Amino acid sequence: EIVLTQSPATLSLSPGERATLSCRASQSVGSYLAWYQQKPGQAPRLLIYDASNRATGIPARFSGSGSGTDFTLTISSLQPEDFAVYYCQQRSNWPPITFGQGTRLEIK
Amino acid sequence: QVHIVQSGAEVREPGASVKISCKASGYTFVSHAIHWVRQAPGQRPEWMGWINVGTGTPKYSQRFQDRVTFTRDTSASTIYMEMSSLRYEDTATYYCVRGQRGNYDIFDSWGQGSLVTVSS
Numbered sequence: 001e002i003v004l005t006q007s008p009a010t011l012s013l014s015p016g017e018r019a020t021l022s023c024r025a026s027q028s029v030g031s032y033l034a035w036y037q038q039k040p041g042q043a044p045r046l047l048i049y050d051a052s053n054r055a056t057g058i059p060a061r062f063s064g065s066g067s068g069t070d071f072t073l074t075i076s077s078l079q080p081e082d083f084a085v086y087y088c089q090q091r092s093n094w095p096p097i098t099f100g101q102g103t104r105l106e107i108k
Numbered sequence: 109q110v111h112i113v114q115s116g117a118e119v120r121e122p123g124a125s126v127k128i129s130c131k132a133s134g135y136t137f138v139s140h141a142i143h144w145v146r147q148a149p150g151q152r153p154e155w156m157g158w159i160n161v162g163t164g165t166p167k168y169s170q171r172f173q174d175r176v177t178f179t180r181d182t183s184a185s186t187i188y189m190e191m192s193s194l195r196y197e198d199t200a201t202y203y204c205v206r207g208q209r210g211n212y213d214i215f216d217s218w219g220q221g222s223l224v225t226v227s228s
Contacts, residue, residue: 034214036153043203043218044153055216087152091213096169097143097155 002026002090004100012108019075021103023088028068032092035064035073038102039084047086048073075105083107110134112219114204119225120194127190128222130204137185138162141207143215144178144189148200158207159187194226 003026013019023033031051036044046055048064051071061076075082088100115129130142143158157168159178166178177190187204201221208214 036215043221044215045218046214046216049208049211049214089153089215094213095155095157095167096171097213099152099154101152 001096002029002093002098004088004090004098006086006088006100006103008103009101010104010106012106013078014108015078015080017078019073019078019082019105021073021086021105023066023071023073023100025069025071025090025092027093029090029092031067032090033064033066033071034089034091035062036087036089037082037084038087044087078105080107110206110217112204112206112217114202114219114222117223117225119227121228122195122226124194124226125190125192126194126224127188128202128204128224130187130189130219132185132187132206135206138182140209141212142178142180142187143205143207143213144176145203145205145215146200147203147221148197151200153203154200156189156202158212161187191224194224196226198224199226200224 005024007022033051035048038044052064063074065072085102087102111133113131118126144156145153147153156172159166179188201223203221204219205215206217208216
């Protein structure tokens with residue numbers, strides 16, 4: 001089973017700042033990594049798939065990069081609605097499909 | 109517009125079973141896989157398995173394969189997930205999730221979730 005480790009656990013930033021979230025895989029997942037955003041009481045929402053492809057309707061301020069074992073989600077200029085929990089997920093070697101433990105992005 | 113609507117919250121005692129429904133609309137039902145993902149309070153999502161909606165063939169995570177069953181009713185555009193022998197640690201929100209067409213393991217639309225509480 002591929003283990004995904006996200007860092008930091010919590011990120012405190014102000015609106016307008018740049019956010020950089022990391023996800024590391026226990027073995028190579030190629031480019032088969034996705035990012036999801038989850039707000040309280042809501043289901044996760046797909047942001048990025050295959051490391052760098054934005055899902056339909058996702059603003060351009062969200063971008064993803066990386067391959068192999070190290071991946072980054074960048075939010076270029078934080079908007080108030082971006083404060084949430086972010087999860088990475090791999091689909092390279094499954095079953096099982098696995099998720100990281102999440103990064104909480106909070107307002108500073 | 110894609111809509112995935114799940115059945116409501118359930119409370120069960122330990123050892124009981126629960127069956128959750130997931131009704132899809134706004135797209136060709138048989139053209140997309142459906143996955144089930146659960147999330148315990150404050151925890152990461154956990155993948156349970158998926159069903160090929162076109163053929164009705166399910167595949168289960170090894171962790172759940174002895175206790176879950178996925179079925180579908182194409183005439184009603186509805187998927188079902190049944191879990192038996194419930195334990196306290198099965199308390200979670202259960203999500204029905206659509207796989208992207210062509211890349212059926214990319215989760216592009218999620219239901220609103222069904223909270224299952226296991227309590228005596």
